[in-house]
Amino acid sequence: MSERLDRQFAFLNEADRLKSVLRATTLVDGSRPENSGEHSWHLSLYAMVLADHAPADVAIDRVIRMLILHDLVKIDVGDVPIHSANGAAHASADTVAAEQRAADRIFGLLPPDLAASFRALWDEFEAAETPDAVFAKSLDRVQPVMANLQSGGGTWATYNVTFDQLESRVGAKIARGAPRLWEWVREKARPWFD
Amino acid sequence: MSERLDRQFAFLNEADRLKSVLRATTLVDGSRPENSGEHSWHLSLYAMVLADHAPADVAIDRVIRMLILHDLVKIDVGDVPIHSANGAAHASADTVAAEQRAADRIFGLLPPDLAASFRALWDEFEAAETPDAVFAKSLDRVQPVMANLQSGGGTWATYNVTFDQLESRVGAKIARGAPRLWEWVREKARPWFD
Numbered sequence: 001m002s003e004r005l006d007r008q009f010a011f012l013n014e015a016d017r018l019k020s021v022l023r024a025t026t027l028v029d030g031s032r033p034e035n036s037g038e039h040s041w042h043l044s045l046y047a048m049v050l051a052d053h054a055p056a057d058v059a060i061d062r063v064i065r066m067l068i069l070h071d072l073v074k075i076d077v078g079d080v081p082i083h084s085a086n087g088a089a090h091a092s093a094d095t096v097a098a099e100q101r102a103a104d105r106i107f108g109l110l111p112p113d114l115a116a117s118f119r120a121l122w123d124e125f126e127a128a129e130t131p132d133a134v135f136a137k138s139l140d141r142v143q144p145v146m147a148n149l150q151s152g153g154g155t156w157a158t159y160n161v162t163f164d165q166l167e168s169r170v171g172a173k174i175a176r177g178a179p180r181l182w183e184w185v186r187e188k189a190r191p192w193f194d
Numbered sequence: 195m196s197e198r199l200d201r202q203f204a205f206l207n208e209a210d211r212l213k214s215v216l217r218a219t220t221l222v223d224g225s226r227p228e229n230s231g232e233h234s235w236h237l238s239l240y241a242m243v244l245a246d247h248a249p250a251d252v253a254i255d256r257v258i259r260m261l262i263l264h265d266l267v268k269i270d271v272g273d274v275p276i277h278s279a280n281g282a283a284h285a286s287a288d289t290v291a292a293e294q295r296a297a298d299r300i301f302g303l304l305p306p307d308l309a310a311s312f313r314a315l316w317d318e319f320e321a322a323e324t325p326d327a328v329f330a331k332s333l334d335r336v337q338p339v340m341a342n343l344q345s346g347g348g349t350w351a352t353y354n355v356t357f358d359q360l361e362s363r364v365g366a367k368i369a370r371g372a373p374r375l376w377e378w379v380r381e382k383a384r385p386w387f388d
Contacts, residue, residue, distance in 0.1 A: 005378045008243050012337075013344055015239055016222035019232045028210035038213045041235030044262050045209055049202050049308060061255040068238050068258070114243060143206075150207055184199045 004111050011109040014075070021074045024081035024158060025144045030151035036071040036079055039143070043067040046139045053181045054135045066125045066136045069118055076102035082144075083159035087169050099126075131177075138177030141170045145185055153192060163193035198305050205303040208269070215268045218275035218352060219338040224345035230265040230273055233337070237261040240333045247375045248329045260319045260330045263312055270296035276338075277353035281363050293320075325371075332371030335364045339379055347386060357387035 019037035026033055044067045051060045071079075077098045082090045089095060107119045125133045145166075148154035156166070166189065175182040213231035220227055238261045245254045265273075271292045276284045283289065301313045319327045339360075342348035350360070360383065369376040 002378065005247075005375075009340060012236070012240060012243055013222050013340060016236065016341070016344075019221055019228070019236075020223070020225070027213055028207050029214070031214070034213070035232065037235050038229065038231035041231050041238070041262065042206075042210065042213075044235070044238060044258075046206060048259060048262060048312075049206055049304070053199075061258070064238075064255070064258060064262075065242060068235065068242060110243070118242075146203060146207060147210070150210075181199075184196065 007109060007111045008114070011106070011114075014106065014109055015072060017075045018072060021071070021079055023079045023144075024084070024155045025147045026151050026154055028147055028150040030154075034147070036074045040068055040071050043070075043136075043139055043143055046143055047136070050139065050142075050178070050181065053178050055131055055177075057131045058135045059132055062121070062132045063136045063139075066121050066132065067139065069122050070125050070136065070140065072106050072122070073099040073102035075106060081155060081159070082141075082169055083155055083161050083165070087165065134177040136177075138174045138181065141174045142178075142181060142185055145170060145174075145189055149188060149192065156192065163190065166193070201303060201305045202308070205300070205308075208300065208303055209266060211269045212266060215265070215273055217273045217338075218278070218349045219341045220345050220348055222341055222344040224348070228341065230268045234262055234265050237264075237333055237337055240337055241330070244333065244336075244372070244375065247372045249325055249371075251325045252329045253326055256315070256326045257330045257333075260315050260326065261333065263316050264319050264330065264334065266300050266316070267293040267296035269300060275349060275353070276335075276363055277349055277355050277359070281359065328371040330371075332368045332375065335368045336372075336375060336379060339364060339368075339383055343382060343386065350386065357384065360387070 018040070019035050021036040022033040023036060023039060024033070044064045047060055047063045047067055054060065077095065080089050080095050084090070103119060103122055107115045110118065124130055125136055128134055128137050144155065148156050171182055171186060174185065212234070213229050215230040216227040217230060217233060218227070238258045241254055241257045241261055248254065271289065274283050274289050278284070297313060297316055301309045304312065318324055319330055322328055322331050338349065342350050365376055365380060368379065
């Protein structure tokens with residue numbers, strides 16, 4: 001029991017470092033960059049609030065768990081903004097490989113049963129094929145759009161993003177998991193680009 | 195549908211302010227105070243990792259939801275450290291009343307069905323009577339202990355806390371929801387006070 005708790009707390013202490021990983025997106029008030037720890041909390045709240053916009057086969061409690069875990073690999077890799085390098089860096093082969101190594105190391109701190117179940121949930125999120133993962137990915141794309149709208153442009157201004165780029169890099173992924181949500185968000189975002 | 199989404203996002207945008215509520219506890223590396231948003235994320239991860247130390251009648255997914263919501267009232271009230279005012283401020287009648295008003299305002303931003311269900315979950319957490327709430331409260335007490343241990347004393351040094359005070363203000367509440375967890379944590383914390 002004691003060795004199990006040692007491993008559980010080694011993981012929980014290491015996870016604390018996610019609070020020091022900065023994102024390109026700012027807080028809604030524009031005061032400072034958001035970190036990946038508080039971003040993960042905000043997303044889990046998004047899942048609770050927007051559950052009624054998920055398809056009927058989505059299990060929200062699994063979505064919440066995925067979102068709690070989804071960014072832990074950034075402790076090693078850092079956050080790669082979706083609009084950086086003209087949209088090419090976020091899902092590059094190098095980034096994907098680095099995140100796999102990070103997942104090995106970080107989930108590997110846990111007792112084997114938890115390491116396996118957390119890794120399976122993270123792999124499912126990354127693969128973006130199951131209804132739960134597709135909806136979780138939608139929320140991960142919606143939240144920065146809302147932050148940019150509130151803060152007066154945010155990463156759209158930083159990276160000179162066009163509305164077409166927003167539609168292809170972000171909108172398509174929101175619409176895949178939550179079509180009605182993207183309709184509403186799209187209408188709110190459109191005027192900023194005029 | 196559009197009015198419903200307006201209310202859902204009004205709440206989610208307001209919730210962003212929790213990322214600017216600072217706690218007395220620092221990050222594990224001692225670099226800066228922790229904020230209540232990232233604290234809430236870390237606690238929900240605690241629930242996922244430490245689920246096997248909960249009594250058998252605890253529903254972990256409800257605990258996770260409680261922990262995601264538990265600090266939102268701090269947006270209006272601020273965080274009242276457990277060891278401040280010699281332990282007397284944290285659960286004072288004034289603090290409790292202010293948190294009730296905050297809950298009215300903040301959950302009241304949501305559509306009525308969500309406002310009612312979120313408020314019920316927060317009320318349950320605050321009452322600390324059900325097995326889910328008692329376990330959630332245990333985790334809320336364990337996490338700052340671990341941060342203090344890693345950062346070299348943290349709020350124990352700030353507020354000149356004795357080991358007896360730690361046992362009565364913190365340990366008793368951890369032990370109530372997770373007795374084996376407090377045994378392990380107690381053994382780790384004891385030497386700091388010698």
